Amino acid sequence: MSELPGDLLYTNDHEWLRRESDGSVTVGITDHAATALGDLVYVELPEVGQDVDAGGEMAVVESVKAASDVYAPVAGSVAAVNDDLSDDPEKINADPYGDGWIVRMTLADALDESELMTPDEYQQLLDELDD
Amino acid sequence: MPFIPHTEKDTREMLDAIGVQSTEDLFDEIPAELRIDHLHEVPEALSEMQISRLMRDRAAMDGSPVCFIGAGAYEHHIPAAVWDIATRGEYYSAYTPYQAEASQGTLQTIYEYQTMITELTGLDVSNASLYDGASGLAEAALMSVRANRRVKTGLILLAPGVNPVYEHVAEAIAGSQGLTFEWLPVDTTTGNVAFDQLPEGRNPVAVVMQQPTFPGTLEDVDRLTDWAHAQGAFAIGIANPMTLALLKAPGHWGEQGVDIACGEGQPLGVPLSSGGPYFGYMTCKEKHVRQMPGRIVGRTTDLDGNPGFALTLQAREQHIRRSKATSNICTNQGLMVTAATIYMSLLGVEGIAQVGRKSHENTTRLVDGLCAIDGIERLYEGPYFHEVALRFDRPVAPILEALATKNILGGYDLTKDAGTDALLVCATETKTDADIDACIAAFAEAMG
Numbered sequence: 275m276s277e278l279p280g281d282l283l284y285t286n287d288h289e290w291l292r293r294e295s296d297g298s299v300t301v302g303i304t305d306h307a308a309t310a311l312g313d314l315v316y317v318e319l320p321e322v323g324q325d326v327d328a329g330g331e332m333a334v335v336e337s338v339k340a341a342s343d344v345y346a347p348v349a350g351s352v353a354a355v356n357d358d359l360s361d362d363p364e365k366i367n368a369d370p371y372g373d374g375w376i377v378r379m380t381l382a383d384a385l386d387e388s389e390l391m392t393p394d395e396y397q398q399l400l401d402e403l404d405d
Numbered sequence: 406m407p408f409i410p411h412t413e414k415d416t417r418e419m420l421d422a423i424g425v426q427s428t429e430d431l432f433d434e435i436p437a438e439l440r441i442d443h444l445h446e447v448p449e450a451l452s453e454m455q456i457s458r459l460m461r462d463r464a465a466m467d468g469s470p471v472c473f474i475g476a477g478a479y480e481h482h483i484p485a486a487v488w489d490i491a492t493r494g495e496y497y498s499a500y501t502p503y504q505a506e507a508s509q510g511t512l513q514t515i516y517e518y519q520t521m522i523t524e525l526t527g528l529d530v531s532n533a534s535l536y537d538g539a540s541g542l543a544e545a546a547l548m549s550v551r552a553n554r555r556v557k558t559g560l561i562l563l564a565p566g567v568n569p570v571y572e573h574v575a576e577a578i579a580g581s582q583g584l585t586f587e588w589l590p591v592d593t594t595t596g597n598v599a600f601d602q603l604p605e606g607r608n609p610v611a612v613v614m615q616q617p618t619f620p621g622t623l624e625d626v627d628r629l630t631d632w633a634h635a636q637g638a639f640a641i642g643i644a645n646p647m648t649l650a651l652l653k654a655p656g657h658w659g660e661q662g663v664d665i666a667c668g669e670g671q672p673l674g675v676p677l678s679s680g681g682p683y684f685g686y687m688t689c690k691e692k693h694v695r696q697m698p699g700r701i702v703g704r705t706t707d708l709d710g711n712p713g714f715a716l717t718l719q720a721r722e723q724h725i726r727r728s729k730a731t732s733n734i735c736t737n738q739g740l741m742v743t744a745a746t747i748y749m750s751l752l753g754v755e756g757i758a759q760v761g762r763k764s765h766e767n768t769t770r771l772v773d774g775l776c777a778i779d780g781i782e783r784l785y786e787g788p789y790f791h792e793v794a795l796r797f798d799r800p801v802a803p804i805l806e807a808l809a810t811k812n813i814l815g816g817y818d819l820t821k822d823a824g825t826d827a828l829l830v831c832a833t834e835t836k837t838d839a840d841i842d843a844c845i846a847a848f849a850e851a852m853g
Contacts, residue, residue, distance in 0.1 A: 343721040
């Protein structure tokens with residue numbers, strides 16, 4: 275398993291979140307999640323402008339044998355979606371923390387980092403899953 | 406011998422393992438007053454010999470009337486080869502096989518069916534079939550809500566020509582899932598939608614239209630499809646597949662074609678058989694395929710480079726998607742689809758066109774003859790395919806009874822649907838000139 279990017283925050287559901295300079299956040303799924311699903315063949319993206327609650331369903335990623343919901347790590351609204359994934363869903367497998375981003379969100383409230391996991395905490399979760 | 410795979414010893418061991426005295430105890434949770442110890446209305450079992458005799462006697466009560474009823478199910482000649490092949494041991498199952506890929510022949514048959522039905526309907530993709538035309542509309546309505554995500558009203562508008570039974574079924578299946586079904590206004594002269602009274606700004610998620618309409622007329626489906634799209638709605642087209650070698654395919658209606666087509670597949674090689682089993686077809690534009698319910702068979706290449714067939718896009722389905730599956734429909738009417746595939750293969754597009762032309766000719770002969778009788782005239786003006794609504798100057802039920810005594814089923818009583826004394830008649834290619842003339846004579850006599 276590759277090294278976890280140190281500048282991201284993580285969730286129990288294997289999403290990652292990056293704080294952007296304009297105050298928005300970018301969300302994707304972790305390498306662990308993408309590897310567990312296998313080669314992705316389809317991503318169902320939300321509508322731009324859609325409001326989502328923290329923990330609410332935001333997108334669906336689908337591999338040949340499984341489909342999985344992607345949950346919003348925080349409350350907010352969808353500011354942009356990664357349209358490239360419609361034609362190229364395997365970008366999530368190839369580059370989960372870069373080209374494989376899924377949604378950019380405008381936050382409803384100030385980001386409460388204590389609700390999310392640090393890279394160390396998420397690494398610990400992965401280690402426990404391996405055991 | 407009942408098919409109970411567990412011996413008493415098996416059962417005892419299982420009960421002991423979970424610490425329960427008897428199988429009965431497993432049902433303790435259900436209050437005693439809700440339990441029925443005996444099904445009083447269900448008669449005792451009969452032997453095979455007794456049941457064969459009973460069924461023969463009951464079947465004989467049907468007689469072999471000459472049938473001029475259509476109204477959604479149509480009698481067509483079915484070449485003997487259709488059911489001779491469909492009932493071969495390799496095919497003779499009502500179900501999609503478990504471990505489907507081990508049954509390559511069955512999968513290829515479904516794949517060929519999908520290819521044929523997409524060609525007939527002019528759309529990109531087909532599923533492996535649904536239960537029947539009516540439940541097909543319910544599934545199409547639910548699919549339009551999933552695929553046309555921008556519209557949140559759940560409002561489905563129906564052209565007046567949609568089979569009223571389909572509306573009842575769709576309402577029963579989808580009404581409790583937040584969908585509402587409303588009829589569009591009818592033009593009483595043509596029987597079709599009243600274009601000058603169409604409601605603007607209702608924000609429907611889909612507009613449903615049927616061709617030919619339930620009372621047999623031809624709707625301006627091009628214009629209605631375009632109107633649906635102008636409203637931001639999906640266009641759902643219901644079409645009798647037997648008409649599609651002659652009439653325009655739903656995929657070509659209007660500027661962009663319908664988004665989803667569905668309908669009753671029975672005319673393609675499935676006997677009337679007192680109302681079922683039939684099968685429903687559903688096709689759509691490729692961009693909506695992930696919202697399509699049901700199974701889809703795809704063609705692929707195996708490790709050795711040989712072509713093979715596999716169930717595909719299964720992540721839509723309930724065994725993977727669970728509660729978020731596109732539908733609870735996880736099966737198809739495999740045997741009926743097999744028959745339809747063989748039927749379509751034997752006839753080809755030209756054969757289906759010939760059936761349509763002959764049915765139209767026969768219906769014209771019947772309608773011209775009936776309209777020459779005092780008190781009978783056409784209910785709606787305009788062209789028709791193989792079914793026509795007629796207005797009577799008196800109640801039609803006694804007339805149908807009089808015809809029944811002569812072994813003629815004279816048509817579908819349309820009085821309730823039309824709000825006036827009316828009958829829907831259909832003469833497919835199965836009727837001879839003599840049949841049709843005898844029918845006209847019987848009407849003339851009954852009308853006195």
